Amino acid sequence: MKHFEANFDGLVGPTHNYAGLSFGNVASLNNAAATSSPKDAAKQGLKKAKALADLGLVQGMLAPQERPDLHSLRRMGFSGTDSEILNKAAKEAPALLRACCSASSMWTANAATVSPSADTHDGKVHFTPANLVDKLHRSIEPITTGNILQATFNDSRYFKHHQHLPEHASFGDEGAANHTRLCSEYGHAGVELFVYGQEATNPTAPRPQKFPARQTLEASQAVARLHQLDDEGTVYIQQNPDVIDQGVFHNDVIAVGNQNVLFYHEQAFLNTQAKLTEIKNKFGDSALHFIEVPTAKVAIQDAVKSYLFNTQVITLPSGEMAIIAPTNCQENPAVFAYLNELVTLDTPIKQVLYFDVKQSMQNGGGPACLRLRVAMNQDEVAAVNQHTLMNDALFDRLNLWVDKHYRDRLLVEDLADPQLLIESRTALDELTQIMHLGSVYQFQK
Numbered sequence: 001m002k003h004f005e006a007n008f009d010g011l012v013g014p015t016h017n018y019a020g021l022s023f024g025n026v027a028s029l030n031n032a033a034a035t036s037s038p039k040d041a042a043k044q045g046l047k048k049a050k051a052l053a054d055l056g057l058v059q060g061m062l063a064p065q066e067r068p069d070l071h072s073l074r075r076m077g078f079s080g081t082d083s084e085i086l087n088k089a090a091k092e093a094p095a096l097l098r099a100c101c102s103a104s105s106m107w108t109a110n111a112a113t114v115s116p117s118a119d120t121h122d123g124k125v126h127f128t129p130a131n132l133v134d135k136l137h138r139s140i141e142p143i144t145t146g147n148i149l150q151a152t153f154n155d156s157r158y159f160k161h162h163q164h165l166p167e168h169a170s171f172g173d174e175g176a177a178n179h180t181r182l183c184s185e186y187g188h189a190g191v192e193l194f195v196y197g198q199e200a201t202n203p204t205a206p207r208p209q210k211f212p213a214r215q216t217l218e219a220s221q222a223v224a225r226l227h228q229l230d231d232e233g234t235v236y237i238q239q240n241p242d243v244i245d246q247g248v249f250h251n252d253v254i255a256v257g258n259q260n261v262l263f264y265h266e267q268a269f270l271n272t273q274a275k276l277t278e279i280k281n282k283f284g285d286s287a288l289h290f291i292e293v294p295t296a297k298v299a300i301q302d303a304v305k306s307y308l309f310n311t312q313v314i315t316l317p318s319g320e321m322a323i324i325a326p327t328n329c330q331e332n333p334a335v336f337a338y339l340n341e342l343v344t345l346d347t348p349i350k351q352v353l354y355f356d357v358k359q360s361m362q363n364g365g366g367p368a369c370l371r372l373r374v375a376m377n378q379d380e381v382a383a384v385n386q387h388t389l390m391n392d393a394l395f396d397r398l399n400l401w402v403d404k405h406y407r408d409r410l411l412v413e414d415l416a417d418p419q420l421l422i423e424s425r426t427a428l429d430e431l432t433q434i435m436h437l438g439s440v441y442q443f444q445k
């Protein structure tokens with residue numbers, strides 16, 4: 001039986017914009033109110049996804065969400081026709097309107113936490129959508145995310161879908177961005193690392209002082225319980241509060257793993273040596289590569305600016321590993337020098353492939369944010385909704401769809417334009433036909 005680690009990239013939605021919504025995410029704040037290009041953003045994402053499919057990896061796409069989210073605006077007490085609601089919200093509560101217009105579901109690393117069937121007690125692939133309660137504009141995602149995941153992984157013989165965690169700060173859950181799975185082979189039982197920013201119910205435990213810790217230990221433990229993981233296959237690691245306070249708002253900004261490789265910055269974690277020992281003990285005696293990047297080579301601010309660790313580390317069909325990096329890594333001399341040195345070291349990583357995902361990077365999302373990893377065996381891959389899997393036909397179809405429905409440029413003040421809502425709904429209705437998703441959106445109910 002063959003095993004794969006599939007990447008499911010988030011399709012960037014028609015309202016992609018820079019609204020400065022993410023306190024603690026440096027890029028989001030720095031680029032607030034910049035002009036965005038929804039069309040460029042979507043095509044950059046499709047290009048990266050197609051490139052991985054062409055490299056022989058299993059690659060899928062997850063549909064965007066309905067934005068502006070009129071259902072949430074109505075829950076906030078706005079009433080009248082859709083146009084009247086957009087108008088009122090723009091006048092009376094522009095911050096709420098912006099929070100209901102973000103295309104942030106494109107960053108599917110935050111869509112859910114996924115545990116492969118080799119790790120779970122019932123031998124199914126488990127999904128728990130992230131409740132994303134730390135940010136208003138993300139907290140409105142999980143229900144539709146769950147609908148889209150169930151329409152994509154729609155065979156209950158192989159896939160188990162959970163409800164997102166309770167919507168309270170004690171259960172702050174940001175999904176796979178704070179979850180890394182190490183294994184010798186994708187199909188073998190692995191060790192799942194849950195990285196958290198604070199222990200919410202212990203007021204004396206260390207926590208960041210300047211920026212929020214979006215993931216709690218309580219949330220990570222709850223997901224591990226829901227996914228029926230053994231203690232022997234689970235490690236909880238606290239993110240170093242000092243790096244959160246420098247803009248590391250998710251672990252995937254400072255560390256990334258693939259199979260038997262953990263690539264991380266020396267300042268990433270608290271109690272690093274003890275945790276690496278725990279990982280080694282639980283991983284067993286097969287080879288394990290800890291690639292620690294010293295501050296002397298790459299400072300935290302360089303890591304946060306370039307997204308060196310928000311890269312994808314993939315295993316090519318040849319068995320060699322490659323890094324999928326944003327072009328921003330080429331533009332940072334310290335990081336570029338480090339990557340050129342890395343591929344000469346004695347690790348499985350042998351090449352770096354660069355992609356322009358600047359539309360996403362300007363909002364704090366790099367290549368790794370844009371994808372949700374789902375390790376599956378060939379039967380599970382065959383059970384996935386095949387119309388979501390990337391190939392030449394879907395690539396062409398989705399590019400034509402983007403060309404037809406997406407604007408070349410968008411300003412935050414355009415979000416209240418009733419025409420944009422019509423364009424967005426028309427596009428998504430058509431998309432559910434293309435990807436055979438069924439009625440996953442509120443406006444289709």
Ligand SMILES: NCCC[C@H](NC(=O)CCC(=O)O)C(=O)O
Pocket residue numbers: 017018019020021022025028029102104107109110135138177249250363364365366369
């Ligand atoms: N995994 C990367 C997530 C980036 C995302 N940025 C945003 O939501 C920015 C939205 C804006 O500011 O328009 C976040 O911080 O959750």
